[in-house]
Amino acid sequence: MKKWPVYFLALAVVLLLGWTPFEGTDVAQLQPVRVIRISSELGRVTVETDTGDLGVGKNGQEAIAHLKETTAGQVFLDTADFILVDERSLQLLPELADVLRPGCGVCLAEGKMDLKDAGEFLEIHSPKFTLQDIRAGQSKLEKLTVSKGRMELAAE
Secondary structure: OOOHHHHHHHHHHHHHHHOOOOOOOOHHHEEEOOEEEEEEEOOEEEEEEOOOOEEEEOOHHHHHHHHHHHOOOEEEHHHOOEEEEOHHHHHHHHHHOOOOOOOOEEEEEOOOOOHHHHHHHHHHOOOOOEHHHHHOOOOOOEEEEEEOOEEEEEEO
């Protein structure tokens, strides 16, 4: 007879949990990113990805927020392996370190380049320094350049 209250309590818990709204993530909506490019010009920060998505803002956080708002799916920055940055944007890396993985390879990049091609190239020729190295004070990064359709990663 003393077990009935326990059964009713367990049933009530199961019923309540069964009706609790749960919102999962649709995997088909995720857009994993491999390469992120950060550039600055005239007080505007631009963040673009190898998936073709783009975000613009006054600072790095705003640009990332804009990127997430305007992406067709849900952009997944945790999968990024490489960060390309121009000289003017190096100071933005510490503020973006909370959003990006510390193990991302970082290199300088100027000019136009296809980010998918850059990702394939950097997979074989990985940058020596990571975002964690930048946070620790590393400032001499390698530079990724494109000349006559060929990429090269060299120390500055």
